[in-house]
Amino acid sequence: MATERKDIEARYKWDLSVIYPTEEDFYADYAKAEKSIKNFARYEKVMCSSAKDLYNTLKYLTDIEAIINKLWQYAHLNFSVESANSAYQSLTAKVRNLAVAAGTASWFVEPYILRIDTETMETWFTEYKKLATFRRMIEKIMRRKEHALSDECEKLMAKMENCLGAPDEVRNILVNADLRFGKIKDENGNSVELTDPSYATFLMSGDRKVRKAAFTTLYKTYEQFGNTFGTMMNAMVKESTTLAKVHNFADSLTASTFKDEVTPEIYNNLIDSVNAGLPVLYDYYALKKEVLDLKEFHLYDIYTSLVGELDRKYTYDEAVEEVLKTVDVFGKEYADALRAGLTEKGWVDVYPCRGKRGGAFSSGGPGTEPYILMNYLGTLDNICTLAHEAGHSMHTWFSTHYNKPHNANYTIFVAEVASTVNELLLMHRKLRECESADEKLYILDQIMETYKGTLFRQTMFAEFEKTIHALCEKGEPLTSDLLSKEYYDLVCRYFGDGVVCDQQIAYEWMRIPHFYMNFYVYKYATCISAASAIVKRIETEGASYVKKYIDFLKCGGSKSPLESLLVAGIDMTQPEVVTSAIDDFADAIKQFREIYNNKNN
Ligand SMILES: [Zn+2]
Structure with missing residues (x-):
């Protein structure tokens, strides 16, 4: 029977009263935000009159956004641990509506900023120093200049917005509700x-x-249902390539990477480097085939574990110590803040209970602590998850402590770096310290699984997206047969001759929801590559490098993703970053083989 929430000790539940002591306080802030949103219209006329007016407009807007973030954290965090409580459900709905209202009320901010020419803006930055704190926000808008449409067209596009994205909605409903x-x-x-x-x-x-x-x-x-899935995919890709053309981009890959503030070269580099590293992946499958003792290795054998579950269980307090021991390398500021968060400040909601959502996440931002949701059951895997989420939370912590609220949010392109760094560091440390061969094999299996799933599989998906968008841009209709053929050839290449490429895998593209997110998944692969390169430098260079890494965490959203990674000494335009991850994968395979052979001979 599931544990009741009230039976869990307070120190294992997060303390959200720090955000709002009572629901009245929530409503007081809610009313304040609502009123501010109503009053925002008065900035429309004056916004572009002077540097000071622009500053006041942006300050007013970002203050509203900061309150909405606080309200959102309170509502959604409470809801995620008490999903049966309709009061919290209604609070989250209310905050969502408030966010939509803020978006609608501030419709003019971006188009008006785009009307200001670059020279005027530069003069304003020097003339009124305070405006410079919004430089990054303004520049992010200004870089869209050549892709903006006329006011009339932008208005039309805004109206059309909620008619787009239908293929994804249809796919979801078909797969989750109708298909048997x-x-x-x-x-x-x-x-x-x-x-x-x-x-x-x-x-x-x-x-x-x-x-x-x-x-x-x-x-x-x-x-x-191949024809239905093919038609949906064709419609989705057509929508994306058409929107790219409308906004004056060379193609949809360029449009998507532009949004991420990177370039198609980074996307293509990833694909090239991973392709060059495919022999390492083939070797991993050869190892799996050998250990599982199979005559033929099929695609349905890929996900079964090489080692059984470990018997060893860890209490949550032991897990915290494991994570803190791992982050010791980051120095006092990091370690102290995390220790306080995990042990005194109630950052973590630890155990599963009735009504609590599954999985794990980190959530925070300006005005709140960086909270962590866990469903802790005592496995080594759970400790890795805690290290991962703590990585997110500390990235948020440094971002909010070292930046103004409007510069605190880091970009999606770097979002999984700090979390993966912690996870890899923990696994590497455990590997060095643990004595038992079984535990070592378990950890190595985890490391290999991480690289296979995050680096190789996501890059394979990224390559498929690139291929089908390019076909559509050439005017080729994406039929089910064409999509299945392209997908099958790709899978055969990524699995190599050692794996039997069962014909059914040709239809796998139909069940991947991420293909409807337009060039999203490559970021998982670039993040793990960056993380792997960072971990290598932490382990070899120690304190002198760690400072650079902490400076990267402090960047928050104040720099573009590529610039902030450069602060950590990581140049994403260089193939070595991806190669470093492939080397770490190869190393794990080698170690696994050695320990396994020793154990069995
Ligand atoms: Zn994560």
Whole structure:
């Protein structure tokens, strides 16, 4: 039976009373934000009159946004641990509405800034020093100048906004509500319903019959709906390539990377470097085939673990010590702030309980502590998750402590760097310190799994996106047959000759929701590459390098992602960054093989 929330000790639940002591305080701030939003219209006329007016407008707007962030944290954090509480559900809905109202009220800010010419803006920056704190925000808007449309067209596009994105909505509803995948026999011979989410669990099964049944049964359904999925994908890619053209971009890849403030070269470098590293991935599959003792290694054998679960369990307090021991290398400021957060300031909501959502996340921002949601059960894997989320939270902590609120939010391009750095550091440290061969093999299996899933698989997805967008831009209709053929060829290349490339995998593109997010997934791969390169430098150079890394965390959102990574000495335009991650992967494979062979000979 699930634990009731009230039965969990207070020190293992987060302390949200720091945000608002009572609900009345929440409503007081809510009313304040509502009033400010109503009054914002008066800035429209004066905003572009002088540097001071522009400053006042932006200050007023960002103050509203800061209150909304506080309200949002309070509402959504409470809701995520008490999802059955309708009061919290209604608070989150209210804050969402407030955010929409703020967006609508501030419609003029961007187009008006775009009307100011660059020279005037530069004069204003020197004339009125305070305005310079908004330099990054203004420059982010100004760089869109050549892609902005006329006022009339922008208004029309804004009206059209909620008619876009339909293919994704249709896909979600089809997969999650309408499709039936049939039944399979589980490990105990019971007939069980196969769903898209349960498929992932069945594929990890130690029982090969179960894995194979899940694989063949699931794709039988997808295959039947191929034309529907093809039509949705074609519509989505057409939408994205058309919008790119409308906004005067060379193609949709350029438009998407522009949004991330990077370049198509970085995208292409990633793909090239990962392709050059494919032999390492082939070696990983060869190792898996060998350890699982299979004559033929099929695609449904990929996800099963090489080692069983570890018996060793850790109390939450031990987990905290493990994480703190890992971050010791970052110096006193980092370690002290994290220790206080984890032990005194109630950052973490630790245990699962009735009504609490699953998984883990970190959430915070200006005006609140960087909170962490966990569902802690005592495994080594859970400790890695705590280290990961603590990485996010400390990135947020440094960003908010060293920047004005409007410069605090770091970009998505760097969002998974600090978290992955912590995770890799923890795993590397445990590997050095632990004595048992089983524990070492377990950790190495985790490291290999991380690189395979985050670096190689996401890059394979990125390559598929690039191919199909380019085909569409050449005027090629994306039919189900074409998409399946392109996908199958790609999968065969990424798995190599050592793996039997089962024909059903050709339909996998139908079940990947990220393909509807326009060049999103490559960021997972670039983040783990950057993190791996950072970890290597921390481990070899020590304190002299750590300072650079902390300076990167302090950048928050005050610099572009590429500039802030340069602060950490990481140049994303260089292929070595990706190569470093591939080397770490190769190293884990080598170590696994050695320990495994020693153990079994
Ligand atoms: Zn994360």
